[in-house]
Amino acid sequence: DQQVKQNSPSLSVQEGRISILNCDYTNSMFDYFLWYKKYPAEGPTFLISISSIKDKNEDGRFTVFLNKSAKHLSLHIVPSQPGDSAVYFCAASVPGNQFYFGTGTSLTVIP
Amino acid sequence: KAGVTQTPRYLIKTRGQQVTLSCSPISGHRSVSWYQQTPGQGLQFLFEYFSETQRNKGNFPGRFSGRQFSNSRSEMNVSTLELGDSALYLCASSLRREVGYGYTFGSGTRLTVV
Numbered sequence: 644d645q646q647v648k649q650n651s652p653s654l655s656v657q658e659g660r661i662s663i664l665n666c667d668y669t670n671s672m673f674d675y676f677l678w679y680k681k682y683p684a685e686g687p688t689f690l691i692s693i694s695s696i697k698d699k700n701e702d703g704r705f706t707v708f709l710n711k712s713a714k715h716l717s718l719h720i721v722p723s724q725p726g727d728s729a730v731y732f733c734a735a736s737v738p739g740n741q742f743y744f745g746t747g748t749s750l751t752v753i754p
Numbered sequence: 755k756a757g758v759t760q761t762p763r764y765l766i767k768t769r770g771q772q773v774t775l776s777c778s779p780i781s782g783h784r785s786v787s788w789y790q791q792t793p794g795q796g797l798q799f800l801f802e803y804f805s806e807t808q809r810n811k812g813n814f815p816g817r818f819s820g821r822q823f824s825n826s827r828s829e830m831n832v833s834t835l836e837l838g839d840s841a842l843y844l845c846a847s848s849l850r851r852e853v854g855y856g857y858t859f860g861s862g863t864r865l866t867v868v
Contacts (some may be wrong), residue, residue, distance in 0.1 A: 689857065
């Protein structure tokens, strides 16, 4: 049972525009959420996180939004750059437990 | 500082064989987790070790096992390999178990079962 879902397997965006990656979850006990970026032949790298006590967290061009009532998480990248082309995974955790990952969204930023 | 090191990078095995994968975490990291990545399934949690003890286990058959040594290095073993075990196996380490400490992943071991 997939507790964290990324329903868009792929997304293409023009360079300079906004990229919005979405993630839905089913477990209301999740209280910490993360986004990872993965390039081919490399392991995922941590991008940004958000605690359930917040609804927004920013780090440079990356902003994560959390809507607890909708059990929805999104990652905004503004402006998008070709180097952002990668697979993005969202992940969620309950305290003291493992992270549950989504299936990933492949982002392509077109120059 | 050195990252998470996984060996080997690539492995080809035949059905029925067993395989052992190795993971050396970042120096000082005591928590090591293993994930299986397959197309369409994302990253599926296998198990987590902290201070040589398995703390969490995912929903995988008993053919999948692991251990952690006193220096925090970890190994995972898969016995009686099946074609469906072909995947990228990722190891991740973190300083502590508390939520909020994002993992640092290794580059993975690509296992192909033929």
